[in-house]
Amino acid sequence: MGVKVLLDLVGGVALLLWGLHMVHSGIVRAFGSKIRRFLGMILQSRYRAFATGVGVTAVLQSSTATALMLSSFAASGLVGLVPALAVMLGANVGTTLIVQLLSFDSSAIAPLLLISGVAAFKRGTRTIVKDLGRVAIGLGLMLLSLHLLLDSLAPAENAPAVRELFSVVTGEPLLALLIGAALTWAAHSSVATILLTMSLASANFVSPVAALALVLGANLGSALNPLVEGVASANPAHRRLPVGNLINRVVGCVLFLPLLAPTAQMLQGLDPNPVRLAAHFHVLFNVVMALLFILPLASFARMLELLLPDVKTASDPSVPLYLHEGVNDTPSVALACAARETLRMGDIVDSMLQQAMTAILTNDRKLANEVSQKDDAVDRLHEAVKLYVINVTHGSLDEAEARRALEVLSLAINLEHIGDIIDKNLMELAGKKIKRQLQFSEEGARELREFHRVVHDNLRLSMTVFLSGDLKSARRLLQEKGRIREMEFAASENHIARLKEGRVESIETSSLHIDILRDLKRIHSHICSTGYAALEAAGEIDRTRRHPPPRLAGEPEPFPLRDRDPLLKGETGS
Template sequence: MGVKVLLDLLGGVALLLWGLHMVHSGIVRAFGSRIRRFLSLILQNRYRAFAAGVGVTAILQSSTATALMLSSFTASGLVGLVPALAVLLGANVGTTLIVQLLSFDSSAFAPVLLIFGVAAFKRGTRTIVKDVGRVAVGLGLMLLSLHLLLDSLAPAEHAPVARQLFAAVTGEPVLALLIGTVMAWAAHSSVATILLTMSLGAANFLTPVAVLALVLGANLGSALNPLMETGSLNPAHRRLPVGNLINRIVGCILFLPLLDPTARLIQSIDPNPVRLAADFHALFNIVMALLFILPLARFARLLERMLPDVKSSSDLSVPLYLGESVNDTPSVALACAARETLRMGDIVDSMLEQAMTAIVTNDRKLVTEVSQKDNAVDGLHEAVKLYVINVTHGPLDEAEARRALEVLSLAINLEHIGDIIDKNLMELASKKIKRQLHFSAEGARELQEFHRVVRDNLRLAMTIFLSGDVKSARHLLQEKARIREMEFAAAENHIARLKEGRIDSMETSTLHIDILRDLKRIHSHICSAAYAALETAGELNRPRRQPTPGWANPQQPFTVHEGEAVLKGKTRA
């Protein structure tokens, strides 16, 4: 009997965690970009930020997800520390709304949500409909799991062994707090831990004090995950999760001696044992938000002193050559920006090399490494762009203005190449790995040869950017015709293998063509480096156009012409 109850309990917990995961993943897929954009715009003061944190976390159903999202914003400098801390205070309150909603008996809604969710996921023609269906299924599973937990615990309610076991484990509030911390950390969710605690308390396996201690632990444990998942070596990037952890620790210290009178107070207001954990969770987070919301500025300064900004040379996203002290000398500043852009080129070259290796060998680890390097390229591109624009605030002569545009053009094109590698080639690699597909020997050789030419021309483009050699620039543009011929020949050979009925070619047909297409797109961005050298030499006479396509459209290379409006009026004779 005891083994069956234990298995039912573990199964209910697993179902609860899976339902929570489905809700979170469905919301992120459907509205993730909008939520990130909303957060980046709304964080003007601490009170708006607090309200945003409440709303976003109520939607995401995870304060950990909100904390990780905010950590990336603060690390990149998009959001100040004070509003970010305010968002986390709101996020902690936002989790209480979820728990309050699920603390009421809503099991009758589980079948309705499951039916609607499955129908939307299976029959929906739009992606957002499928994602909303995923959310509905997740909510249905969460409600069903709570019903199963209560039903599975009911037969054991009068079992003395079970009651003695839970009493021994949770007899001391400090021990119960530590257990709740470990549970929330392992589950990556304070909500799941509190809902489980709610079920155990309703079945009278836990005393009211033990219920409150487990809730304290759940709040503390949920603050550990964002801190542990902050991969940056820079201490400044850990300010936000450390601040949230300090808030949780202070709350545990304040409430731990007051658990018994707090439990009696809550029970006198709301005697329902099912809602004891939910009510205390709300009380705890509201009190901690009120205590910290006003002194947030001082608290942020304390965190800045505790965790200073330390640049690490091993972090690829940290600029190495963009010194602020040289901005008064535009020629020197632009030389520094050029060096940083060449460093971007080296990272993109290594991404291109690893991408083909990952595609051919089905190496999943390389796919992850390439994605991480693309994040570094994005960071460097932003740093170079802002640095060059800052340099152009002063007067520039014609040569300096032209060099500024060349640096901007190459940095933008390199960032677009990185995006194609990460968002397109690595997605194709992931599909190939997932399906365990393999190219034919001839097809693999054709792709590798095509890739070799593209990579050689990337190095040639870096040389042209550095030296301005006109002969090399002419050669790079001539390579466009060679790439077209190679693409046509590879496609013809692939079709011939399909006609022969080659199984490996049939299985990888779409992948093969898509990889050729993406490599050709990368090459078009590479060739844009030749235009600057040819124009300086007077060999390129094209009509000037307004700067729109290259700035925002990654499908089209950015040329020097498109950036000239940036510096209009900032040149001197």
């Protein structure tokens, strides 16, 4: 009997976690980008930030997800520490709303949610309808899992062995707190742990005091995941937000642990239902901690800044190495510093481009994740270079310095675009290929490798053009545009021929093959912008329309590519 009850309990918890995962993933897919942009625009008012945290976490149903997003924003400087801490206080309160909702007997709604969710997911014509269908299925599974938990625990109420096991495990409040924290850390969800506690309390397997201790542990465990899985950086300052949230949870546990017995008696006087007891205490704990910390947040933030100073290390690729502020009064020196940092961006993009094709061809998921992490560094360096150059241009610049400033900004912007194409497009294609375990045909893989090699070589050539301004190399770079078009056309023709032959590998990877060629061609278009900049500076291309300038009678054409490059004829092709 005891073993069967434990197996049923584990199965019910697994179903609960899967339902919670479906709700979270559906919300993120439907509204994730909007939520990220909204969080990135939070104002400095701590009270407005607190309300934002409540709302966002009520939607996401995960304070861990909110904390991870905020940690990345705070690390990049998009959100100040005080409003970020206020959002986390609100996020902790936001998790109580779903617990309150699920604490009522809503098992009759589960079939309706499952039916409507499956219908929306299978029949929905719009992506957002499918995502909301996923949310409905997740909610239905969560409610169904709670019903199954109660049903599986009911026959075990008279089993002495099971009851004795739970009484021993949860008999000491401190031990129950630690168990709750461990379960929440393992499950990545305080909601799941609290709902499990509600089921155990309803079946009288845990005492009211033990139930409150488990809820305390769930709140403590929810602060561990953002700290462990947050921003991967050697800079201690990037851990201020998760550490601050953990301190809030620890202080709350220290305050409430000695008061669990009188708190349980007080809450039972308001509502004797053991299920509602855990839900009410979850609300009480988070509201009290929010009220306790919301006023002294500025002082708390200063304490965190002292404990975790901002230490910039050379090992962090997102930290600028050459943007020295002391040389802004000398524009030529400052622009040279910006150019060095931009070349460093180019080195990172170079490695991203090289690793991207390896990840695609070898189905290396770990390498694909590394490429995506490097894009974060490129984005931060781009922001730093942009602000640095703009600051330099506030002073008086001569014509050559102004032109060089535009060249630096142009290259930094193009490198950032290339990084985004690699991360958002190529790595997404790599993920699809890995998920489906697909393989290119031998000929198709060889064509992609050759196409990628030419693009990669031209990226390095563009860095040489930027550094030296060599016109011969710039002309060669733009001549490569014609070669890339011819290679893309030939590769597409060969791919279509393999499709006609019925090659299984080619049929399975057809869309991936074409999309990779398209994205590499887009990358090459950004690469060639460096060649245009050098030739514009030399007067061989008109700056406004990229036409060669007017020539005197009998004067030889300095740049004989006009008839071969549509961009030089005013067209918009790549």
